[in-house]
Every structure is written in structure tokens, then in C-alpha cells.
Amino acid sequence: xxxxxxxxxxxxxxxxxxxxxxxxxxxxxxxxxxxxxxxxxxxxxxxxxxxxxxxxxxxxxxxxxxxxxxxxxxxxxxxxxxxxxxxxxxxxxxxxxxxxxxxxxxxxxxxxxxxxxxxxxxxxxxxxxxxxxxxxxxxxxxxxxxxxxxxxxxxxxxxxxxxxxxxxxxxxxxxxxxxxxxxxxxxxxxxxxxxxxxxxxxxxxxxxxxxxxxxxxxxxxxxxxxxxxxxxxxxxxxxxxxxxxxxxxxxxxxxxxxxxxxxxxxxxxxxxxxxxxxxxxxxxxxxxxxxxxxxxxxxxxxxxxxxxxxxxxxxxxxxxxxxxxxxxxxxxxxxxxxxxxxxxxxxxxxxxxxxxxxxxxxxxxxxxxxxxxxxxxxxxxxxxxxxxxxxxxxxxxxxxxxxxxx
Amino acid sequence: xxxxxxxxxxxxxxxxxxxxxxxxxxxxxxxxxxxxxxxxxxxxxxxxxxxxxxxxxxxxxxxxxxxxxxxxxxxxxxxxxxxxxxxxxxxxxxxxxxxxxxxxxxxxxxxxxxxxxxxxxxxxxxxxxxxxxxxxxxxxxxxxxxxxxxxxxxxxxxxxxxxxxxxxxxxxxxxxxxxxxxxxxxxxxxxxxxxxxxxxxxxxxxxxxxxxxxxxxxxxxxxxxxxxxxxxxxxxxxxxxxxxxxxxxxxxxxxxxxxxxxxxxxxxxxxxxxxxxxxxxxxxxxxxxxxxxxxxxxxxxxxxxxxxxxxxxxxxxxxxxxxxxxxxxxxxxxxxxxxxxxxxxxxxxxxxxxxxxxxxxxxxxxxxxxxxxxx
Numbered sequence: 205x206x207x208x209x210x211x212x213x214x215x216x217x218x219x220x221x222x223x224x225x226x227x228x229x230x231x232x233x234x235x236x237x238x239x240x241x242x243x244x245x246x247x248x249x250x251x252x253x254x255x256x257x258x259x260x261x262x263x264x265x266x267x268x269x270x271x272x273x274x275x276x277x278x279x280x281x282x283x284x285x286x287x288x289x290x291x292x293x294x295x296x297x298x299x300x301x302x303x304x305x306x307x308x309x310x311x312x313x314x315x316x317x318x319x320x321x322x323x324x325x326x327x328x329x330x331x332x333x334x335x336x337x338x339x340x341x342x343x344x345x346x347x348x349x350x351x352x353x354x355x356x357x358x359x360x361x362x363x364x365x366x367x368x369x370x371x372x373x374x375x376x377x378x379x380x381x382x383x384x385x386x387x388x389x390x391x392x393x394x395x396x397x398x399x400x401x402x403x404x405x406x407x408x409x410x411x412x413x414x415x416x417x418x419x420x421x422x423x424x425x426x427x428x429x430x431x432x433x434x435x436x437x438x439x440x441x442x443x444x445x446x447x448x449x450x451x452x453x454x455x456x457x458x459x460x461x462x463x464x465x466x467x468x469x470x471x472x473x474x475x476x477x478x479x480x481x482x483x484x485x486x487x488x489x490x491x492x493x494x495x496x497x498x499x500x501x502x503x504x505x506x507x508x509x510x511x512x513x514x515x516x517x518x519x520x521x522x523x524x525x526x527x528x529x530x531x532x533x534x535x536x537x538x539x540x541x542x543x544x545x546x547x548x549x550x551x552x553x554x555x556x557x558x559x560x561x562x563x564x565x566x567x568x569x570x571x572x573x574x575x576x577x578x579x580x581x582x583x584x585x586x587x588x589x590x591x592x593x594x595x596x597x598x599x600x601x602x603x604x605x606x607x608x609x610x
Numbered sequence: 611x612x613x614x615x616x617x618x619x620x621x622x623x624x625x626x627x628x629x630x631x632x633x634x635x636x637x638x639x640x641x642x643x644x645x646x647x648x649x650x651x652x653x654x655x656x657x658x659x660x661x662x663x664x665x666x667x668x669x670x671x672x673x674x675x676x677x678x679x680x681x682x683x684x685x686x687x688x689x690x691x692x693x694x695x696x697x698x699x700x701x702x703x704x705x706x707x708x709x710x711x712x713x714x715x716x717x718x719x720x721x722x723x724x725x726x727x728x729x730x731x732x733x734x735x736x737x738x739x740x741x742x743x744x745x746x747x748x749x750x751x752x753x754x755x756x757x758x759x760x761x762x763x764x765x766x767x768x769x770x771x772x773x774x775x776x777x778x779x780x781x782x783x784x785x786x787x788x789x790x791x792x793x794x795x796x797x798x799x800x801x802x803x804x805x806x807x808x809x810x811x812x813x814x815x816x817x818x819x820x821x822x823x824x825x826x827x828x829x830x831x832x833x834x835x836x837x838x839x840x841x842x843x844x845x846x847x848x849x850x851x852x853x854x855x856x857x858x859x860x861x862x863x864x865x866x867x868x869x870x871x872x873x874x875x876x877x878x879x880x881x882x883x884x885x886x887x888x889x890x891x892x893x894x895x896x897x898x899x900x901x902x903x904x905x906x907x908x909x910x911x912x913x914x915x916x917x918x919x920x921x922x923x924x925x926x927x928x929x930x931x932x933x934x935x936x937x938x939x940x941x942x943x944x945x946x947x948x949x950x951x952x953x954x955x956x957x958x959x960x961x962x963x964x965x966x967x968x969x970x971x972x973x974x975x976x977x978x979x980x981x982x983x984x985x
Contacts, residue, residue, distance in 0.1 A: 340878035
């Protein structure tokens with residue numbers, strides 16, 4: 205065992221650091237720092253830069269165009285990205301449907317979709333949750349009825365509604381869980397479909413969340429015709445893909461590197477903010493109550509980091525992400541939420557102004573420090589993390605059942 | 611010892627509660643929140659004329675009904691339950707709190723106008739550097755002839771965009787954080803030299819940055835003797851904290867009730883999610899926080915006139931700041947995705963709950979203040 209990076213790892217770190225410094229889109233950084241809503245092009249600008257370098261498929265096998273990086277290299281890449289405040293690439297194509305396709309897909313599906321996921325040519329969204337199927341995902345009711353078309357080919361006719369679909373307003377493709385056998389037990393009648401978002405009968409409606417963002421949507425399907433060859437894996441066996449995907453989603457969800465950066469940002473804010481007590485020259489970070497919370501957060505983050513490193517080491521020895529990843533999801537999201545709590549506490553009064561509501565053009569008087577502008581909306585937004593990807597209550601059920609055998 | 615409300619107090623609660631239930635539904639509130647004015651003068655007028663509640667906490671000599679902090683507590687709890695954005699806290703609790711204690715000509719002139727709904731007051735005390743320290747003031751009031759000249763920048767002044775008057779803290783002497791040298795003025799909002807930058811707040815209200823540039827005020831606008839204003843400010847802010855605690859009790863009550871209702875209706879795994887023990891216990895914990903919020907509000911309100919008032923008020927605010935966070939976060943968690951949708955009331959209660967945490971000092975601030983006064 206060795207905690208130190210090898211010379212090759214250090215060289216790799218320098219390469220990553222240099223690449224990010226030279227290629228991270230400056231416009232994206234400015235918008236991200238200002239908390240502005242990002243356009244589709246903003247999201248894709250960094251994706252395309254990484255794709256051009258061959259670094260989009262971070263966790264993908266080399267044979268499908270992935271980096272083939274070791275877990276240490278992936279760790280280094282995440283650290284360097286966070287260090288530069290570079291946004292993480294969206295997970296829907298790269299971390300969710302991509303691994304499902306290269307694990308369960310046909311050769312035709314792999315050839316058709318994987319390169320376009322890597323390049324960013326296809327923007328994917330996730331059609332899992334429904335109004336009546338959240339934590340109980342297997343109760344989903346969007347149905348796909350199979351029929352033979354006039355051209356003699358096989359199709360599904362899809363009807364139903366998905367919800368909480370992140371950034372569906374930009375999506376070219378959606379991967380959706382649909383019910384293909386209404387008579388079977390809930391988990392046994394589900395199929396995994398890849399659906400072109402331009403297909404007639406699909407409607408996307410925005411849901412505005414607490415910080416005023418348009419991030420999630422409802423996606424409605426009305427007689428949407430999908431070729432049978434767009435089904436991944438066997439008919440009625442989509443739950444296998446769904447579970448595989450959720451386990452993959454959970455490992456990425458820990459967000460250790462980004463949380464480390466978040467802790468650094470809190471310290472920066474708390475060095476600039478002054479404590480309410482004392483002679484007025486003392487920074488908030490010297491307030492023993494606040495400092496203690498930051499210290500506890502750092503310690504918990506270290507515990508998460510080393511738990512994730514142990515999990516990654518297991519994965520690199522061929523063990524796929526298992527139910528242990530639920531631990532990473534729970535602890536990772538709790539830490540992300542605590543970071544936003546502390547950030548909001550740290551900015552004091554200036555957490556109250558609603559930045560999105562500020563008048564345009566009147567910049568004579570800036571309102572509060574920049575660090576305060578997104579504190580409350582981010583705090584509100586990050587509440588989603590203990591809900592999505594399987595709520596933290598569901599994750600505890602998984603650990604109880606699958607790990608503890610209860 | 612007597613924890614019973616008088617008949618008049620019970621009637622006050624019932625009339626406010628009924629009026630808000632009848633007229634102040636979530637959609638109506640959101641129209642006001644998203645409207646140009648950011649508040650409803652018609653609702654304020656109804657508070658004054660139809661309900662007559664703006665005088666509940668004022669002495670009969672000033673045209674009030676002879677009540678005080680308990681009446682404010684009752685109204686603020688209902689304000690919390692309906693997420694009222696109209697400025698009862700700023701105008702009646704804080705503005706009225708200053709004027710009552712100051713007495714004299716300002717009280718005689720302005721309190722009847724508050725009761726009549728003609729005056730709206732905003733409290734301009736916080737400054738960009740000062741955090742929750744009420745004495746940390748860079749705003750100055752320099753003596754000039756018979757009056758003063760005020761210069762400075764006040765931060766996040768709630769309800770300022772529609773206020774007719776500001777109550778302003780400024781230094782007439784002493785160092786930036788000294789207890790001595792703090793003065794308090796009542797200043798008409800249209801006084802020359804005052805500029806504002808208005809904006810919405812994340813919890814549906816409106817606020818302003820206020821800039822004072824050579825603003826002339828007269829000596830008779832002082833609400834306490836020159837340089838001796840801090841004890842008055844502290845007393846009024848403690849009363850405001852008690853009122854915000856009452857609001858929190860109302861907000862958390864609704865968060866809890868809404869969550870219970872939802873858990874009975876929402877079915878997953880073939881049964882209402884309220885049947886799952888892990889959520890039952892969570893909702894029990896929320897319930898206990900709501901009950902303790904009510905208790906601590908009452909404790910602080912009943913002790914506002916005691917010598918160790920500060921300790922009791924900080925105890926209440928610390929307990930309630932932790933409680934609103936727990937109740938708010940878990941209300942959202944149990945609602946799942948729809949808890950973070952802007953289209954339903956639950957998320958707006960959560961946003962207000964979150965802002966209450968920090969208003970007039972967060973949990974840490976009040977814990978530290980409590981500690982400093984512990985035996």
C-alpha cells in the first residue's frame with residue numbers, strides 16, 4: 205500500500221493541469237462563476253474540448269473510445285478539474301446510458317451511439333421517474349406496446365409521462381424505462397428504450413425549481429413510435445440495465461473532488477467575512493463555532509474520500525460497483541448539502557437578495573459580495589441530491605438488504 | 611402561572627386566521643410576490659380597517675387595543691402560516707417597538723398612522739461589514755447645527771421599497787463597534803440624499819440597499835438620547851427576534867402539516883409512504899421541533915421585560931433556527947422532487963424557513979450570545 209503518486213502519476217497530473225489551463229473555455233468559466241444559467245453550447249464547449257483530446261470517456265474501456273485510465277488517473281483528473289473549477293461533464297450520456305450500451309447493447313447499437321456520446325453530438329436525458337414512480341421506480345406505467353408496422357418491421361408505441369428529467373430541453377435522445385408487459389411483476393415487465401427526442405408525440409414541459417432555475421422537465425409521450433432495434437437488452441429485462449445504471453450513477457455522485465473545492469470556497473468566504481463577535485477584525489473562520497463545523501466537514505470528507513478510494517481500488521480489480529456505492533451516494537450528498545449550508549451561513553445578510561431578480565444595467569452599486577449571490581439558490585438546489593438517483597432513504601434500504609443482509 | 615390566552619387574544623387569532631384563510635391563498639400571494647409592487651397595499655388596508663389588527667399591540671392612548679408582545683406573537687404566527695409578505699414585523703413590531711419605547715412627539719404622531727395603515731416602516735440597521743453585530747456601524751450622523759448629517763450604506767433593508775419611513779442606526783460617536791455612540795433616527799423615506807437599490811429576496815419579499823449621502827435630519831428625529839441608542843436597539847431587536855420565532859412556529863407548523871398530508875396521499879410500494887416507519891419517526895421528530903418552537907416562542911415572549919431578556923431570546927432563536935432547518939429540509943425530503951418545485955407552496959415555506967434561520971442572527975450567533983450570558 206502506498207498513498208504517494210508514482211512519477212508517472214505526477215507526470216499525468218501535470219499533463220491534465222496544463223490541458224485544463226490551456227483548453228477550459230474562458231466564457232464558460234466566467235458564466236459558471238457568475239452563476240448564470242448555462243446554454244447548451246456552454247455545456248458542450250468543455251465536452252467537445254475533452255472529446256477532441258480523447259478524454260471524454262473517462263471511465264470507459266479503450267475499445268469503445270474511452271481513456272482506459274487507472275482509478276488513480278481518474279482520481280487525479282477529478283482533483284485537477286475541481287482545482288480549476290472546471291465543470292463536470294453531464295453524466296446522462298457518459299456515465300449512464302454509455303456504460304449500459306457498451307455492457308448490454310448490440311454491436312449495431314454500440315457503433316451507432318457510443319461515438320456520438322463521446323463526441324457530444326448526442327445530448328442524452330434520463331427517462332426514469334414518473335409522477336407515480338419515484339422511490340418505487342419499478343411501479344412505472346409509461347407503456348410500450350409492440351406492433352408490426354406497414355413496412356413489416358417491429359415497433360413500440362409509447363404512451364405515458366416521465367418527470368424530473370434533467371435538461372431534457374436540450375436533449376437529442378432519451379433513454380427510458382417503459383412497461384412492455386403489464387401482466388408481469390413490476391420489475392419483470394420493463395424494457396430499456398433509446399428514443400429520439402424529435403420523434404412526433406414527445407412534449408417537453410419545464411418545471412421551475414426553488415432557485416428559479418429551469419433544470420428539470422416533464423416529458424410526455426403520446427403515441428411515440430420507436431423501432432424495436434432501439435431496445436437495449438432483452439424485452440422485459442430492462443430492470444437489469446436500470447439497476448446497473450443506478451449503481452454506476454451512485455459512484456459518480458460522491459463528488460469528492462468538487463466537495464473539496466467547496467470546502468476551500470467556504471474557507472475563502474469565511475476569511476473575508478468578519479465575525480459578529482470580538483473587536484471587528486476577526487474573520488468568521490476564527491469563530492470557534494464556525495471553524496469547528498468546517499473542520500468536521502473536512503474530516504467527514506476525508507472519510508468519504510478514502511472510502512471512495514477503497515471502492516475504486518476494488519473496481520479496478522474487476523469488482524463492479526455494487527451496493528456499497530450507496531454509502532458513497534448518501535455520505536457524498538450529505539456533505540454536498542452541508543457545504544451549501546455553511547456557505548449560506550457564511551454570507552450572513554447577503555444570502556437574502558435574490559440575484560436573478562436584480563435589475564439589468566444598474567451596476568453602480570454591487571449588492572453584496574460575489575460569493576453571496578448564489579448561496580441561497582444553491583442551498584435550495586442541492587436539496588435535490590438526497591432525493592435523486594434513488595433517495596437516501598432508498599439507499600439505506602439497499603445497504604440494509606444487500607450489504608447487511610437484513 | 612397562566613398560559614391561557616384572553617378572549618380578546620383568541621378573537622384576534624381567529625379573525626386574522628380566518629381573513630388569511632379566506633383571502634390569502636398561495637396563488638394570490640404568488641401574484642403579489644411576482645408583481646411590480648412586491649406587496650399588497652389592499653391587504654395592508656384590510657389589516658388596518660377591516661381587521662383592525664395593526665393597533666392590537668399598541669396602547670389605548672395611541673388609539674390601540676392595549677396589547678403588546680403577546681398580540682404580536684399571535685399575529686406573527688398567523689403571518690407565518692400564510693407566508694404573509696406584508697410588513698407587519700417591520701412596521702408594527704420593530705417600528706412600533708421603537709416608537710413605543712421612545713415615546714414623545716414621534717410616538718404621538720406616528721403610532722396612530724401605523725394603526726391606520728398609513729405608515730410603513732423599514733429598519734435600516736445592518737451594514738455590509740457588520741454581520742449580526744448591531745453596534746458595528748460605519749454609517750455616521752455628524753452633528754451640524756441643530757441637527758445631523760447622515761452618511762452611509764445600509765444592507766438588505768427588508769420592506770424598504772414600499773416604506774414611508776426608515777428607522778436608521780448611525781454613529782454619533784465612538785469607534786466602529788463601540789456600545790456607546792450609537793444613535794437611532796426616524797427618517798422619512800423621501801428625505802433628500804437617500805437613494806435605494808431595490809431587489810426581491812429569495813423568500814418572496816423585497817429589500818433594498820440604502821445609501822445615505824449628506825442626509826439632513828433634525829434632533830427631534832432621534833428615538834433615544836444621542837449616543838445612547840444601543841440598549842433601545844437591542845430591546846427592539848430582541849422583541850423582533852421573538853416575533854420571528856412566532857413566525858417560525860407558524861411556518862414549521864404548515865411544513866409539518868403539509869408533509870403529513872402528503873405522506874398520507876402519496877403511495878409508493880403499494881401503500882401510503884406515511885406507513886413507512888422511517889418516515890413516521892422523521893415526522894415525529896419534525897412534530898417535536900414544531901412544538902418546541904411554539905414553547906420557546908412563548909418563553910421568550912413572556913420574558914421580554916426581564917433583566918436577562920437577551921439570554922432567553924437567544925435561547926429561543928438558537929433552538930428555533932435549528933428546528934426550522936430540520937423541519938424545512940425534511941419536509942422537502944419527504945415530498946421528494948415536488949418539494950423543490952417552485953410551483954407548490956411547500957417549497958416557499960422552506961425558503962422562508964431558511965431565511966428565518968439567519969434573520970437577526972443565526973443559530974451560532976445566538977448560541978454564542980447565550981453562552982456569554984450563562985451562569
